[in-house]
Amino acid sequence: MSKLPINRLWxxxxxxxxxVILIVVLAVGAANYxxxxxxxxxxxxxxTTEEREQFEQMDRRFRIxxxxxxxxxxxxxxxxxxxxxxxxxxxPLEKLAAGTQAxxxxxxxxxxxxxxxxxxxxxxxSFNTMAAALQTAEMQRQNLLADxxxxxxxxxxxxxxxxxxxxxxxxxxxxxxxxxLYDQTRHLISLVxxxxxxxxxxxxxxxxxxxxxxxSKIVCSAADIIEPVAEVExxxxxxxxxxxxxxVQADKARLTQVLQNLLTNALRHTSQGGFIKLxxxxxxxxxxxxxxxxxDGIAVEHLPHVFxxxxxxxxxxxxxxxxxxxxxxxxxxxIEAHGGWVEAVSPGLxxxxxxxxxxxxxx
Numbered sequence: 001m002s003k004l005p006i007n008r009l010w011x012x013x014x015x016x017x018x019x020v021i022l023i024v025v026l027a028v029g030a031a032n033y034x035x036x037x038x039x040x041x042x043x044x045x046x047x048t049t050e051e052r053e054q055f056e057q058m059d060r061r062f063r064i065x066x067x068x069x070x071x072x073x074x075x076x077x078x079x080x081x082x083x084x085x086x087x088x089x090x091x092p093l094e095k096l097a098a099g100t101q102a103x104x105x106x107x108x109x110x111x112x113x114x115x116x117x118x119x120x121x122x123x124x125x126s127f128n129t130m131a132a133a134l135q136t137a138e139m140q141r142q143n144l145l146a147d148x149x150x151x152x153x154x155x156x157x158x159x160x161x162x163x164x165x166x167x168x169x170x171x172x173x174x175x176x177x178x179x180x181l182y183d184q185t186r187h188l189i190s191l192v193x194x195x196x197x198x199x200x201x202x203x204x205x206x207x208x209x210x211x212x213x214x215x216s217k218i219v220c221s222a223a224d225i226i227e228p229v230a231e232v233e234x235x236x237x238x239x240x241x242x243x244x245x246x247x248v249q250a251d252k253a254r255l256t257q258v259l260q261n262l263l264t265n266a267l268r269h270t271s272q273g274g275f276i277k278l279x280x281x282x283x284x285x286x287x288x289x290x291x292x293x294x295x296d297g298i299a300v301e302h303l304p305h306v307f308x309x310x311x312x313x314x315x316x317x318x319x320x321x322x323x324x325x326x327x328x329x330x331x332x333x334x335i336e337a338h339g340g341w342v343e344a345v346s347p348g349l350x351x352x353x354x355x356x357x358x359x360x361x362x363x
Contacts, residue, residue, distance in 0.1 A: 092120045099127055108135035148195065148310075155184040155191075194326040198309070201333035208251040208337060215248055215255075215287050215359065216241035216280050222259035223278055226267065234272035240279040246287045248359045254334050261327040262291040262355050269353070270295030286340070287361040292354040298346035306344050307332040335359070 095112045102110035108131060112124045162181055165171045200206040223239045230237040259278075266276045270293045277292040298306060309329045328344075335342045339360050346353035 092124065096124065096127060099131070103131060103134065108138055152188065152191065155187045159184050191326075194330060198326060198330050198333055201330065201337050204337060206254075206334075206337055208254060210249050210251055210338075212247055213250045213252050213255070214245040215250075215282075215289060216246050218250075218252055218255050219259060219278055219280050219289060222256050222263060225260065226263040229267060230276065233267060233270075235267060235270050236275040238275060238277045240277065242280060242282060246280055246282045246361065248287050248338075248361060250338055250359065255338070258331050258334050258357065259289065259291070261331050262357075265327055265355075266291055266293040266295065266353075269293065282361055285361060287359045289357040289359070290354055291356075292352065294352040296353075297349045297351040298344065298353050299349050300346075303344055303346060307342070331355075331357075 092112075092115045095115075099110050099112045111128050111131060114121045114124050159181060162171065162177065166173050166177065171177050197206065219241060220239060223237060227237050263276065263278070270276060274294050277290075279290050279292070281288045281290070307328045309326060332342050335357055340358045342355065342357050344353060344355050
């Protein structure tokens with residue numbers, strides 16, 4: 001900010017000096033044209049030598065005075081115009097400089113007005129877009145910290161309470177109590193591992209063993225793992241794959257993890273007697289794996305947020321049944337790390353839902 005007045009002065013002087021030079025040149029040219037001699041002294045006229053000298057002196061004085069007058073007027077106009085233009089140029093830049101200082105001081109709500117030339121307006125628009133992105137990222141960071149603290153607090157509180165009760169001889173330290181404490185530690189470790197994995201995937205730092213893989217085989221393998229659980233729950237699991245291989249560049253273990261997360265999510269939201277359909281389709285550009293169920297469904301207002309961290313469309317669902325809300329966020333991060341994308345669609349509550357994974361297809 002301390003250099004801004006100096007920069008502004010240089011802009012003013014540069015513009016003003018350029019305009020002054022331009023106007024002076026034009027003024028001199030105009031003066032030479034307008035104040036050219038009215039008499040041709042080569043032509044004999046009835047003037048004495050003294051009268052001729054007086055006339056020449058008067059003519060020269062008139063020319064000089066006219067040129068000086070035009071130079072003065074041109075200089076004044078040039079300086080005024082240059083100052084005005086430099087102010088119009090520097091005022092939006094001052095606002096942008098104030099905006100950068102506000103952003104540096106963590107005032108992420110600061111926005112600059114759209115003024116000045118087209119270039120300055122474009123710069124202001126880019127600045128506002130950047131500020132909005134920073135504000136959104138900061139809100140997400142704060143929400144993430146709050147959610148992590150909330151998720152960690154529950155098992156830690158249970159552990160602390162039970163250990164305190166054991167120390168006060170309220171509970172006896174038997175295998176049943178140890179098992180309950182052990183379950184809480186497993187929940188904590190799972191949560192921390194999921195957070196670490198999600199952070200690595202979103203930062204594109206998660207190590208992936210990319211190789212040619214048949215999506216159909218990975219789908220069938222994931223279905224074999226989930227099928228016994230589906231049978232116990234009374235849910236029909238249907239798998240549809242094409243007769244020919246569908247080859248993609250993928251990490252088999254990570255892609256299996258994605259499918260297990262999606263299938264587990266479908267099982268969690270499908271009642272007894274329902275069905276889950278796992279299908280693979282392919283085109284010239286991509287392979288699509290879809291997981292469809294006829295379970296709880298997703299309300300329209302929740303669809304844009306289902307892949308957010310710690311998001312639960314059913315806030316009344318217990319954590320033991322609903323999970324921590326990181327599974328779908330991990331799914332999105334892993335698929336994006338593969339160069340693909342994932343989507344969720346649902347007609348509405350009670351009408352089931354479909355999750356589709358899109359991966360670049362190698363013919």
